[in-house]
Amino acid sequence: MSRRSGVLEFAVLGLLRESPMHGYELRKRLNTSLGVFRAFSYGTLYPCLKTLVANGWLIEEPGSAPKDAPPAATLAGRRAKIVYRLTAEGKERFEELLSQTGPDAWEDEHFGVRFAFFGQTSRDVRMRVLEGRRSRLEERLDKMRASLARTRERLDDYTLELQRHGMESVEREVRWLNELIESERAGRDQRRPAEQDTSEDTGGLPRHRGSTRPDPSDDTDK
Amino acid sequence: MSRRSGVLEFAVLGLLRESPMHGYELRKRLNTSLGVFRAFSYGTLYPCLKTLVANGWLIEEPGSAPKDAPPAATLAGRRAKIVYRLTAEGKERFEELLSQTGPDAWEDEHFGVRFAFFGQTSRDVRMRVLEGRRSRLEERLDKMRASLARTRERLDDYTLELQRHGMESVEREVRWLNELIESERAGRDQRRPAEQDTSEDTGGLPRHRGSTRPDPSDDTDK
DNA sequence: TTCGTCATGTAATGGGTTACATGATTAC
C-alpha cells in the first residue's frame, strides 16, 4: 500500500532489479541513466526507499564492497552503508508495473522512465506505449494548431516564435516515435523471413551513433 | 510580500498589463499563449490572484462586458464576474520583474514565460537571458556527454537511445538560441547603416512561417 | 588536520493538483 509517486518507485525497482545498490549511488544513476527526464533529491529518495522496504519490495543489507568488484580494485572497496536489494515480491511488483499500459504510461512524467526500461518490457507493451504517446502528442498538436489559428494575429512576434518552437519540438518527438515504432515493427517482421531465434525478443532500434566525444566532468548535485 | 511562485505571478501581471481580464479567461490565455511551457489549474490561479490583490498589484472590478467589444457584438456581451486590472504598483512590480536577470531567469521553469514577454523586455535583458539560457544548456550538454562517455558500454540500446534523443533535444534548443541571439544582434546593428528610428526598439526575429492550417478544436481543461 | 566526497537522514516548506461545491448563462 501507499502510493508514493509511481515514477520514483518504478525507477528504483527497475534499477535495483539490475543490481543491488545503496541510496547514494541509486540517486546518481537516477539522475543520469534516465536521461534529461527527471532528477530527484535525497529528501525524496530516502523516504521512498523506506516505504518500499515497508511494502516488502526491498530489503536493506549492511553493505561492504559494491559487489562484482575485484577485492581492492576499481573503487578501492568503498564501504557502503546500506545496500538495497529487490525481494521476490519487489520483482513481481516491478513486472506488474512494467506490463501496465494505462493512459498514464505515455504522459510526460511517466513516458521517459517507461522508455528507459524498455529493455525489460515486452514488445507489445512497448508498442502500446509508443503509440499511446504518439497519439497523445498528436492531439496536443491539434490543440496547438487550433489555438494558434484562433489567436495568431493578436500575438506578438516573440510569443509566436515561442509557440512555433514549441510545436516543432512536439513534431520532432512525433517523428522520433514514428521511427521507433517502425523499427519495432521491422523487428517483429524480421523474424519471419529467416525464422532465426537468436537471443529472445530484442526489437530493432534505429542505431544511431551519438556525437559524444570524451569530456571529463562530474555529475549534478549542485 | 509573500512569494507565491514567481512564474504565475509574472505571467498574470504580464497578461493583465495588456488588458484587464477575469480569472477564467486568464487561465485559458496562460495555458495557450505561453506555449507548451506551463499549465495551471484554478486551484492555483484564484488563490494567486487574491494574494496579488492583497499586495496591491491588482484590483478587482465587477465586470460587465469584456471591453473593446461593440455593444452586443463579438461574444454577445458575456457577463464577466470579476475583472482584474493591473494597478500602478502592479505595473511597477512587473517592470521590476522584467528587468531581472538572475540565474533563475534561464532555468527551465522560468525561461518560457520570460521569453513570452520579450515583447516588453529591453534588448539587453533579452540578450542576457538568451545567452544565460544558452550557457546553461551547454553546461548541461557537457555533463550529459561526460556521463555518457563514462557509462555508454553498460547501457542497453533503449537507454542509450533515450539519452541520445535527450541530448539532441538540448542541442536543438541551443541552435535555436543561436539563431535568436544572432538576429537580436543583427537587429541592433541594423540600426547603424540607415539610422532610421521607426517604431522604437523592435529587435529582429528570424521570421519563420508556422505550418498551421485551420483546424477547429476546443482548448484544454480535461 | 582539514577539506572534499561519500553517505544517510528529517522537518519545514513550497508549489501545485484533484475533487468538490456552487451557480450563472447560452444553445439546443
Add this chain to the structure above:
DNA sequence: GTAATCATGTAACCCATTACATGACGAA
C-alpha cells in the same frame, strides 16, 4: 428544461525540494 460551458472558489492532499544535522573516509 436540460446540457454544456462559463465562472469562482476551497480544502485536502501529493510530490518534491531546501536546509539542515550527522558522520565516516581518503587525500592534501
